[in-house]
Amino acid sequence: MALIVQKFGGTSVADNQRIRNVANRVLKAHDQGNDVVVILSAMAGITDRLIGLANEATKTPDPRELDVLLATGEQTTAALLAMMLKDMGYKAQSLLGHQAEVVTDCEYGNARILEIGTDRIKRLLADRSIVVVAGFQGVDIKGNITTLGRGGSDTSAVAIAAALNADVCEIYTDVDGIYTADPNICPRARKIKEISYDEMLNMASLGAKVLQIRSVGFAKKYNIPVHVRSSFSEEEGTMVVQEDSVMEQLVVSGVTHNLDEARITLKKVPDQPGIAAKIFSPISEAGILVDMIIQNTRATGQTDLTFTVPKADYKRAMEIQRQVAEKIGAEDVFGDPSIAKVSVIGVGMKNHSGVASVMFNTLARENINIIMISTSEIRISCVIEEKYTELAVRVLHTAFGLDRED
Amino acid sequence: MALIVQKFGGTSVADNQRIRNVANRVLKAHDQGNDVVVILSAMAGITDRLIGLANEATKTPDPRELDVLLATGEQTTAALLAMMLKDMGYKAQSLLGHQAEVVTDCEYGNARILEIGTDRIKRLLADRSIVVVAGFQGVDIKGNITTLGRGGSDTSAVAIAAALNADVCEIYTDVDGIYTADPNICPRARKIKEISYDEMLNMASLGAKVLQIRSVGFAKKYNIPVHVRSSFSEEEGTMVVQEDSVMEQLVVSGVTHNLDEARITLKKVPDQPGIAAKIFSPISEAGILVDMIIQNTRATGQTDLTFTVPKADYKRAMEIQRQVAEKIGAEDVFGDPSIAKVSVIGVGMKNHSGVASVMFNTLARENINIIMISTSEIRISCVIEEKYTELAVRVLHTAFGLDRED
Numbered sequence: 001m002a003l004i005v006q007k008f009g010g011t012s013v014a015d016n017q018r019i020r021n022v023a024n025r026v027l028k029a030h031d032q033g034n035d036v037v038v039i040l041s042a043m044a045g046i047t048d049r050l051i052g053l054a055n056e057a058t059k060t061p062d063p064r065e066l067d068v069l070l071a072t073g074e075q076t077t078a079a080l081l082a083m084m085l086k087d088m089g090y091k092a093q094s095l096l097g098h099q100a101e102v103v104t105d106c107e108y109g110n111a112r113i114l115e116i117g118t119d120r121i122k123r124l125l126a127d128r129s130i131v132v133v134a135g136f137q138g139v140d141i142k143g144n145i146t147t148l149g150r151g152g153s154d155t156s157a158v159a160i161a162a163a164l165n166a167d168v169c170e171i172y173t174d175v176d177g178i179y180t181a182d183p184n185i186c187p188r189a190r191k192i193k194e195i196s197y198d199e200m201l202n203m204a205s206l207g208a209k210v211l212q213i214r215s216v217g218f219a220k221k222y223n224i225p226v227h228v229r230s231s232f233s234e235e236e237g238t239m240v241v242q243e244d245s246v247m248e249q250l251v252v253s254g255v256t257h258n259l260d261e262a263r264i265t266l267k268k269v270p271d272q273p274g275i276a277a278k279i280f281s282p283i284s285e286a287g288i289l290v291d292m293i294i295q296n297t298r299a300t301g302q303t304d305l306t307f308t309v310p311k312a313d314y315k316r317a318m319e320i321q322r323q324v325a326e327k328i329g330a331e332d333v334f335g336d337p338s339i340a341k342v343s344v345i346g347v348g349m350k351n352h353s354g355v356a357s358v359m360f361n362t363l364a365r366e367n368i369n370i371i372m373i374s375t376s377e378i379r380i381s382c383v384i385e386e387k388y389t390e391l392a393v394r395v396l397h398t399a400f401g402l403d404r405e406d
Numbered sequence: 407m408a409l410i411v412q413k414f415g416g417t418s419v420a421d422n423q424r425i426r427n428v429a430n431r432v433l434k435a436h437d438q439g440n441d442v443v444v445i446l447s448a449m450a451g452i453t454d455r456l457i458g459l460a461n462e463a464t465k466t467p468d469p470r471e472l473d474v475l476l477a478t479g480e481q482t483t484a485a486l487l488a489m490m491l492k493d494m495g496y497k498a499q500s501l502l503g504h505q506a507e508v509v510t511d512c513e514y515g516n517a518r519i520l521e522i523g524t525d526r527i528k529r530l531l532a533d534r535s536i537v538v539v540a541g542f543q544g545v546d547i548k549g550n551i552t553t554l555g556r557g558g559s560d561t562s563a564v565a566i567a568a569a570l571n572a573d574v575c576e577i578y579t580d581v582d583g584i585y586t587a588d589p590n591i592c593p594r595a596r597k598i599k600e601i602s603y604d605e606m607l608n609m610a611s612l613g614a615k616v617l618q619i620r621s622v623g624f625a626k627k628y629n630i631p632v633h634v635r636s637s638f639s640e641e642e643g644t645m646v647v648q649e650d651s652v653m654e655q656l657v658v659s660g661v662t663h664n665l666d667e668a669r670i671t672l673k674k675v676p677d678q679p680g681i682a683a684k685i686f687s688p689i690s691e692a693g694i695l696v697d698m699i700i701q702n703t704r705a706t707g708q709t710d711l712t713f714t715v716p717k718a719d720y721k722r723a724m725e726i727q728r729q730v731a732e733k734i735g736a737e738d739v740f741g742d743p744s745i746a747k748v749s750v751i752g753v754g755m756k757n758h759s760g761v762a763s764v765m766f767n768t769l770a771r772e773n774i775n776i777i778m779i780s781t782s783e784i785r786i787s788c789v790i791e792e793k794y795t796e797l798a799v800r801v802l803h804t805a806f807g808l809d810r811e812d
């Protein structure tokens with residue numbers, strides 16, 4: 001007898017056959033006596049198709065109208081699931097963003113949830129109705145449709161779970177949980193049974209693209225247990241919970257890698273006050289996000305400055321930096337899109353010294369050169385040459401005792 | 407400087423290229439200094455595709471959820487047109503049914519408009535914005551999405567024109583106006599310049615399927631001039647106006663034909679009180695609409711009873727009547743799906759006797775047998791054998807002086 005929020009992603013609702021599987025999954029939880037609220041994404045590929053339609057219609061689609069267009073994707077799946085559930089003899093009702101009172105700010109395309117009115121959902125649940133909410137969409141205070149950005153249905157689900165004080169928020173996806181590393185490149189990767197919000201935040205941003213990062217922040221803030229699991233199997237997945245609820249505390253919980261960044265170096269930059277602003281302002285004005293930055297001061301009063309940008313923005317960033325280099329009198333600009341960022345993550349490392357040295361020694365033993373390093377309280381990341389990615393992940397995975405035992 | 411409501415049908419918004427044509431058409435009216443409200447249908451074929459999706463999902467789609475699904479069609483075109491108009495440098499905003507406050511009853515799939523809140527539209531128009539309203543959809547007082555039934559966008563347009571007290575409601579479609587007869591079977595048919603609401607009501611229900619009949623009733627009630635015209639040419643179409651505004655008053659305005667009905671006859675029905683109820687109750691309980699009914703009493707105290715039903719319901723109706731005939735002791739049941747209903751329509755016939763005799767004589771001269779007759783104040787309809795349809799329409803068109811003069 002619990003209140004369960006279940007979210008199903010695009011591949012889980014890709015066609016009527018799969019939506020029927022979702023219906024069966026939902027009914028199982030309902031028939032066990034639970035109250036169930038379902039959050040749906042659009043059918044896989046639909047959001048991209050709608051964006052294509054908008055780009056065909058206009059050079060730069062108006063953000064407000066683009067959201068009106070995109071919102072049809074989740075409206076479609078929500079209606080189909082609700083009618084299936086009713087057809088199977090159950091009480092059910094679809095609610096769109098404005099009907100579920102998912103109130104957001106006015107930032108079209110990337111809106112943030114301000115509050116959720118739960119009266120209507122609670123009334124339906126009290127009537128033993130299954131509530132099917134269109135994910136990804138909200139409404140601003142003026143009644144305009146907004147959307148929450150890529151992966152926004154995860155945020156819809158966790159936010160609604162928080163507003164309802166749900167017992168659990170289940171995220172059904174096409175993977176069966178969070179792994180200690182990407183199983184495609186690390187065959188000995190294990191599924192993680194429990195992981196803390198903070199570790200998940202670091203996993204998500206580093207490439208384990210299972211949960212939208214914003215939704216994890218939400219879950220942490222409101223302490224909503226999130227169960228990441230497969231919609232194609234009955235197996236338990238990974239529970240994302242508070243740090244002190246994690247039973248088995250390892251020093252390192254996972255090894256992740258990210259191939260989406262590129263490196264740019266400005267050589268022999270005059271070491272003057274305000275020089276960093278001159279370098280990074282034009283980059284940020286172009287909407288390019290800089291991730292890591294390192295600076296090596298030379299004895300000559302000059303400095304080498306290296307930073308990473310998303311690979312997709314690499315060419316633009318290089319052009320900008322060539323102009324910057326000329327203006328500020330740097331000797332040269334060079335870049336490398338063939339890099340990888342390998343990270344070890346674990347709340348355990350807060351209490352264990354020596355994680356960094358194990359990491360550096362492990363990589364050194366394989367003659368893998370570390371180009372850049374960045375650290376946080378629960379994460380150490382190294383930039384290496386891309387060709388060493390698999391090797392690095394595997395040896396780190398073994399070194400930190402994460403390998404599967406079979 | 408007028409307030410113009412423009413409605414574009416499914417073929418006019420079938421793809422982005424056509425929506426661009428609509429944008430140009432809208433801007434022309436706007437640039438002339440007019441306030442413009444645009445009502446859009448879904449892209450041609452989309453509504454049927456969505457119904458197909460719902461039928462694939464369920465045996466009998468839940469009406470509430472079907473409306474949620476169908477509403478995405480008009481939401482899509484409204485968003486695309488609004489973003490195009492903005493891309494072309496104009497102020498524009500899409501409004502969905504609930505945002506335009508098109509309040510309806512709760513009759514999902516065939517809702518009736520109760521009232522329209524015009525504040526938001528008026529505010530946008532005052533700001534010289536072009537308002538793009540998703541047609542076909544409304545909202546009930548509980549905030550549920552409703553749809554207005556087939557052709558409902560016409561009703562949306564006329565109702566919004568009425569609520570705004572617009573100067574004209576322009577219905578853009580794939581034909582260039584209302585004709586005195588179907589040009590496909592009557593080559594001498596002429597486009598009608600002006601026609602009264604009542605004539606249009608009779609035209610629409612008899613097969614000149616240009617305007618949803620309910621929208622004409624609305625236009626009449628609120629005295630909104632409706633201009634039916636082509637979205638593919640600049641030519642003037644047909645104005646549908648109050649009877650006393652029609653300049654050139656003909657006795658007969660048009661000749662229509664309808665091939666969508668079938669005839670059923672019960673032979674030698676015992677002529678007893680309550681017998682009609684026994685015959686027609688099971689038909690109406692089956693949801694079949696009976697149009698014309700005639701009864702020929704025989705000298706023997708028996709009667710022959712003939713009526714028409716939609717061709718699509720012919721087989722079901724025949725089965726029902728075979729059972730009825732057995733129960734009430736009628737001698738036989740026979741039917742004929744190969745009939746046509748040919749009608750002449752004109753407000754002028756109210757003041758001119760002899761229209762019926764001209765009609766009957768004209769058909770008799772061609773040896774066309776009249777099987778059934780029904781009349782109203784401004785219409786005379788004859789059921790004939792289907793094979794004579796074209797001949798009947800042409801000779802009546804000539805007899806009532808409607809032929810084009812070239």
